[in-house]
Structure formats: structure tokens, C-alpha cells
Amino acid sequence: MSERESLNSQLEHLQMRYVGTGHADTTKYEWLSNQHRDTIASYIGHPSFVSLFAIAENESTGRIKYNLLNKMINPCGPPPKVDSTTKKDEDEDMD
């Protein structure tokens, strides 16, 4: 039993090593930021995507890549202000 549990916790440990993974307390903002970053990374990794965007936006591919890279910093805009009291209340409601 304990072996299995430790196996599970090992699995969790492994998962934690990936930035994009989440847990029960992950917020919508965090989750979506990761999604956006993954998406941008994927765009840049596929040149045909970049070409498509370049045509659509009427920019050079270099500019497109540059813009995408810049977007990696805060892909979804600034993080929402955390209101600690309301958050706590929410949590209590949830459980």
C-alpha cells in the first residue's frame, strides 16, 4: 500500500517539475497564462504558423516572432489583484 502511495507521490513530484502542470489551487489566470505560453512556444516552433500570422497581420515573420516572444512575459496581461479575504472565503465554501 505504502509503496503504491509513494509511487503516486513520486508521480506527483515528477509532475511538479513541469511548469505548466497545476494543482487544486491553480487559478484561472495561472492556468491560462501557461496555456498561452505553450501556445506561443508552439507557434514559434512551427514556421508555417509564423508565415500564416505574417500574412494575416501583414508583418514580417521576424516581427511576428519578436512580438510573440514579447508576449511570453505576460501573455494574458497583468495578474489579477488577489483579494486575500475573499479568496479564503471562497476556499471555505468550496470544501
Add this chain to the structure above:
Amino acid sequence: MEVDKNQVSEWDDSELKKKPSTVSATPRRNRWDETPVSSSGATGGFKGTVADTPNNKRKSRWDETPLNVTSQTQATPMYNLGGATPKYDGSQVAMTPNYSGLVKQTPMIGGQMMLDPQQLQIQRDIEERNKPWTDEELNSLLPSDGYEILTPPAGYVPLVTPARKMALASQTPVSGFFIQDENRKQDYGIDTQGPVDGLSMKPEDKVYFEKILGSGDGEGEENLSPEEIKERRIMKLLLRIKNGTPPMRKQALRHLTDRAKEFGPSALFNQILPLFTSQSLEDQERHLLVKVIDRILYKLDDLVRPYVRKILSVIEPYLIDQNYYARIEAREIISNLSKAAGLACMTAKMRPDIDSPEEDIRNTTARAFAVVASALGIPSLMPFLKAVCKSKKSWAARHTGIKIVQQIAILMGCAILPHLKSLVEIIGHGLEDKEPKVKTITALAIAALAEAATPYGIESFDPVLKPLWYGIRLYKEKGLAAFLKAIGFIIPLMDEGHASYYTEQVMLTLINEFKTSEDEMKKIVLKVVKQCVSTNGVKPQYVREKIVPEFFKHFWVRRMALDKRNYKLLVETTMELANSVGGGEIVALIVDDLKDESEAYRKMVMEAIDKIISTLGAADIGPRLEDQLIDGILYAFQEQSDESSVMLNGFGTVVLAMGTRIKPHLTTITTCIKWRLNNKSAKVRQQAADLISHIAVVMHACGEEQLMSHLGLILYEYLGEEYPEVLGSILGALKSIVNVIGMTKMTPPIKDLLPRLTPILKNRHEKVQENCIDLVGRIADRGADFVLEREWMRICFELLDMLKAHKKGIRRAAVNTFGYIAKAIGPHDVLATLLNNLKVQDRQNRVCTTVAIAIVAETCAPYTVLPGLMNEYRIPELNVQNGVLKSLSFLFEYIGEMGKDYIYAVTPLLEDALMDRDAVHRQTACSTVKHMSLGVVGLGCEDSLVHLLNFVWPNIFETSPHVINAFLEAIEGLRVALGPTIILQYTLQGLFHPSRKVRNIYWKVFNMLYISSQSSLIPSYPKVLNEGPNTYQRYELEYII
């Protein structure tokens, strides 16, 4: 107080009743009691002692007034062993009171303790048998009529031997009470239950836990001082840890650790350390105590400082214990101790021992310091070491200091490398010390450092090279040995040029020392030769001319074979020489010794030849040498009298290496084997059979099929062998013959051989089972048509029993054989047998059966098996249904892609299983789904897999680890087959669920998905609307040109 016997037995009754008033004045003693001291005085004395130790909670009848005593005695006739029996008494005294004193006062155990537990046990036993008669026993033995009980004469003084006197003198009144209590319980040598939690304990333990014996009910706790209550509490916890069941132990250990600070170090160590020194301590108990000490050290931290010395004095001797684990655990404690107490404290406490006149103390201290160094790091100990190694006060301190360095090297291995230079520097001067012992230990320390540093760090040894080199010319005997050892370890570190130069230099001395008769020197010389010869820089030419002749002259002598370590070293060194100059040459030098008179020597020769030929091959062995070699080996093989496998292995190796060149000798070898198969000794027969399996391949390569058939017939005749070891070997030999000559050419024909094997399958011996099943499996695989179907069915039934075998190899062979048999005779009958076997209780048996079913399905195509298997699921029996599901799981695992044709067939069954109330059903069905989906990836089975996913998914909230694991694996399998998008759709619902429990597991599934298909998820993420300042939409994906 054993002397004063005022208790009265019923023998005295009448008199007492007649004149009760006189009891206190002139008490009538027990007739069997020889001790004439007046009772009133004695009782008074007792009272005194009791008053002295008011805290002793064990109240004795001696506390009462004499009158009271009388009545009590009448009520309960006493076994007054204590007083009546000098001998028994004495031993009791020797055993108990001293310990009780010791436990309280000093952690060390006195001289009496030196008896080992067995001796104590025997002594106790003898005394138990020789103990004198009690009144009660006498009453029952002697008739009451016609006998009179006489009072002892007035002037009678019992004979008191000096030993008894001593024993009496040494006992303390307090422990006297203890003895009385013991006697009341009358230990008949049966291990009675201890009072604490019903734990049993060894009689030797009782002395430690004396205080809590008989106080299990907690009587009179209120009379104790807080200190004593604490003491007893610790004792109870320790006893629970030492003798308790695992849960009890765990709890006690946690309790003890949690309250370590509260108990305080003094109370704890006063209890633990005496236990540690107990002679009767077993490995397991010692391990537990080590654990206790470890934990409390961690808790107490620097509070232990005042006790460091005490702990060390108890633990250090274990550093040189014979038991490896004892040494390891002692190291662990010292290492933790040094972490808790700190370096300053440790050095301060161990310092006095550094120049102790006792060699042993210095030795253990050096080892303890090495442990401290490994715990706290070498650099922190360096200044101290430097000072000690340079100590002017006494050579002993320098000796210990250098020994510490040696021990550090041995203990830490290559971890010394960063400090190598400074370590060599601080001991370097020791090579020129005035004291020969210091010189020797310095050389040994350098050897240890070089060994630990291999193959790096030659530059660090520069400063000591010169003195070492002068040293080997100057010194003799022991000193020289140490210096040679150091050089031997340094040479492999050098580059080629230097190595060859220094080897030549050292070789002169070394060759001189070949002659030595000293054992230690011999070992070192062998080792150094090995190290020198194996370095690159030494030319084969040089070795051949300068080293080999002398070496063989002095070392390849019979005497070397007698000592196991010499023997091993010599073989290794010779191997190294052969590496350098070539195998043929070396073999030629020793081959004649295969016919030596001494068997041990022949064995050593054989082992060397075996090693040389197995690594270097037989290519450079000429025709003449070949004849000599085979001749010698045959002689040695035939002449061997003991049971070792050296000759056998050597024979096998040589024959294999020679290959077809062995052909001319095969007839001789076979004759020898045949003759030996008939030998009276079982071991000889076994070796002969083993030899056949060794050389069968070569025999076949030589084209000697006829010879092999002949051997096959002979082996067949020997199948009635009664020794299982031999029978196993014979089966192995048969198997090797069948393997090389094939089923059709085999003699005896398979149809005769197999029926002979069937009864052997019943044999319970592992070796027989394994070889027999291998052989049967081989026949079933290759030559099944030679045998009747009925015979195969019979074997099937035998095989079912094999599934119970402990050895995995046997079970695996049995399961595979089922497959072969099913292929040969069709799956129907075999399957019926196997399905029936699903009903048995034994789990391992069922698991193996399911594997066998799956294998049968794999070999005979699933459609032959599935209908029957699925029909079996209708039996309303848990084991059977689970067995069916498990078989399906294995089946889909084995058949892989083929599974696509069977998914629709089994889906209804899996639906049912996945909805079952029983968790094991769902678990096994989940793993079936996993294997199934992994098998059919990309084969267009998505429809039914999605259907199954809908049944798998609700198990997401399962809490049992096995089930949830199976669930996760099923999802993983389905992800591969269905693509991550579908699974993601299922997952999205729960990621932001209000309940944390739901979110936990859903995120886990999501993470699983994310890690394995990160990029495939990108197009599948849901569209999220923007929110305030945050852009959540991925507009790029919506571009249309």
C-alpha cells in the same frame, strides 16, 4: 538476609500452635533451614533496610511484624529456596543483585557479566535441577507417619563455603527482596510472559528490566519519586522497543523520541547504555537500540555533551567488532553523536585516548575519529590532525594521528581527493620517524590514501616518494612490507614512463622478497607484483625474463594452496602475469602441476588455468601443450575427492575454449564420464552429469553425434537416481543433449523419454523441477508430435502443481509449457484444466493460471479461447471472475494489435466488470482496458474505446491506491489510443470544481495529460472569454485568410 529464615513451614505448625507466644522470641525455623540466626534480629535488620530505601515499592512480608509473618507463612507455604540452598542462592546472587546495582550506577558491566548467554542459561538450568527440596515437595514425598521432624542440634552451624560467603557478602538487602519475589514465581526455565504488555523476554533481560517486573498493574506508583517514575517509564518504552511487536515498537519509539528532552539525557542514557553492552544482545535488538539512540541524539542535540564520553566508551568497541553490521551501526551512532555534540566537544572527549598505552583503545579512537571526520568533513578536523601527527609528547599520539588518516582514507574512499595533498603532507614526516611503528603505520596510511585516490592524485604523493624509495632499501620485514604496500598502491597512479621506471626499481627488492617465509609479506608482495605488472608501462619482455621465473619458483608451491587468501591472491596475480606475457606461456609453466600429489594445489592450478583460458582463450596453446593440458585435467578431474566445482568449471572452460580441437580427446573424456556416472558417490555422479551439459555444444560441433546418443541412453538409464541434486544434473545433461542433436535424432526416442519424465515432475526438489520442466517444455515446443495426447494432458495436470513453486523460473517455465502443449494438442482440453484451476484458493496459483490462459490464447489464437473464457465469467464467484478479467488483461497485453478483432466481443463483459460493486473487478477491468487500448492504437477502434472510457471514468474518485492506479493507467492507455483531446474534454469539467477532492484528482489527470501530450493539447484548450484587463482568447488561432 537469606541467612535469617524466620518463615515457618507447616512442618512447624503444631509447635507454633502450641506456643504461639514464643514465636517472636525463639522462632521455630523450618526444619530444612540450616541458618540459625535469630529471626527477630534479622527481621529488624530488614526493617532497617527497607526504611533506607523507602521508595522501593515492592513491599515484602518482611516489612511486617514477625507475628504477621507466621500467619502469612501458614497461609502460603513458601519455597524458601533462598535460604535453604546455598548453591542456588549463590548463583542467584551472582546473577541478579550486581546487575541491579550496575544498572543504576554505571553503564559498564562487571566481571560476572562476561559469561555469555548460553553459559548463563546452562548454569541456570543446572541450578534449577539441583535446587534443594522444598518443604512442600518433601511433604508429598515422605509419608507423614513414622517420621519425625528433628530440630537441628543447638550448636549446629551450617557449612558455608568461601564462595557462598562471598556471594552473601556481595548482595545488598534491596536485591534480596527481588530474589524472594523471583522465587515466588518459581521459574522453571520456561519463558514466562513478562509483566509489561505480556512481552516475553530473555532471562538475561530480566536483570535490566527488574524494576518494572511485577509492577505492570502500576501498584504503588504514588510511592515513587518523580525520578523513579521517569526511569520506569523509559524502561517500559525500551522494553517495548526491544521486544515488542512492530506497531508497539513504532509507538514506543515515537513516544520516546517526542519526550526525549523531557526525560533528559541522563535518565535515557543510564537506561540505554547498559542494555547496549549486554552480552545477549542480538543483531536485531542492537539495531533497534541504535535507532533509539539515533533519534534521541537528534532530539537532544547539544544536551548530550556531558554524556559523550560515556556513550563513546560503550560504542567504540563495536567499531572493531567482528560483525560487519555492528561496525556499521557503531559508525552511525558516532557520526550522529558528532553532529549533535559538535567537533570541539568530540575532540575534547576523545583526546585523552589518543596516547593511551592500550593499543586497542588507540585503534578504536582512531576509527572513531575517522567517523567524526566523515560526519563533519575532513577540513574541520585538519588542524587537529596536523597537531596530533606532529605531537612531540609521545610516539603513540603520532601513531594514532596517522592511523586516523589511514582510517579516513579507508572509510571515505575517493571523497578524500580534495584533501589528498594536505593529508599526505601532514603524515609525510612519519616515514622518517624514529619509532618503527610510526613508520609502518605511515606507509600503510599512504597505501590507503593511494588506494582511495586511484587513479588520480599522483602529484600529491610527490613528497613521500623519495623517503619511500629509500625506505625499501633500508628496512626489513614488517617495515619493508608496509613500504612495499605503499609503493604498490602508488605505482598504478603513475603515468607509463614513471611506472615502468619505478617498477624496475622496486622489482629488485620485490624479487628478493619472493623468498620470504612470512605470510603477511607474501601477501603484500603478491599484491604489489599484481599492481606493477598490470600497469601499462611494464614491458612483457621484462616480465617474462625478470619476474616470471622467480615468481613461479617461489610462489607456485604447495604451501600457497593451503591458505584461502594466499590462494586467491596467487591466482589473481598469475592471471595478471598471463595478461602481460600471454596465456600459453603461463599455462605451460603450471600444467604439469595438474598431476601434483596435493589436491589443494591441483585445485589452485586448475583455477588459474580456468581463469587464464576463459579470459585469454586457447589460441596460443600448442598441440603438445594441448595434450598435456587435457591429460592433466582428466587426471585432476578423476582424482578429485572433494565437492568443489573448481575442476568441473575448469574442465568446461578448457573444452569450450578448445572447440573442435578437442575432438581427438572426446573418446577419453566420454569414457571418463561414463565411468564416473556409475560412481558410488553422489557428488561424483552429479559432476559427471554436469560436465556433459558443459561440453555438449562442443561435442556436437566435433560431429560426435553417435557418442552423444550413446550418452543420452546412459543418462536415460540413470533417471531412477534417488539423490535430487544428481537427478537434476542428469536432467540438465539430457536437456543439453536434446538441445544440440534435436528431437528426431535423440536417443532414447522422445516417445520413450517423456513418459519417464512425467513422474519426475512430481519431485519437490527445486533443481529437479526446474531442469525437468525445462526439458519437458523443450520437448513440447519442438517434438510434441512424438508423444500421445493423453500423455500431454497428464503432464498438464502435473504442471498445475508447478505453479505453486517458489522459484520464479519454474513458474515461468511451467506457464510457457502450457502454451506449447496447447499448441500441440489444441487449446480445448488445456483450457478446461486451466479454467478449473481458477477456483483454487491460492492467489499465486490463480495468477499463474491466468498468465497460462493468456499464453494459450496467444499461441492458439484468441478465438479458440475467448468463448470459453467469457463463459466462465458467468460463474458468480469472485475469484473466477477476477481470474477471467486478469486473463483478459494478460491476453490483450500479449496479443497486441490482434486485439482489434476482439474488442467488440469483450466490451459487454468489461462494461459489466467496470460497473461491478467489487473494486478488484473494476481495477482489473481498468488494466484490461489499458492493455487493450494500447494494442489497438490507430486501428480505428475509437468507438468502442470511447464507450469503455465512459465506464472507466466514474472510477476517478476511487480511493484505494491499487484501483486509482489502475484507473490512471487505463486513462493513459486511452489517451494514447483516443488522443489527448477527448480525455481533456472529460477533464475540463472538474479542474475548477468547488470541491477540493474533485479538483485534486482532476488536476492529477490533467497533469498526466499535459506531461505526455503537451503540444497536442494546444489546439484543444477551450476558448475562454477575456476578463477585465486579461486577454484570455488566443486570437491567432482565429485568423482566416
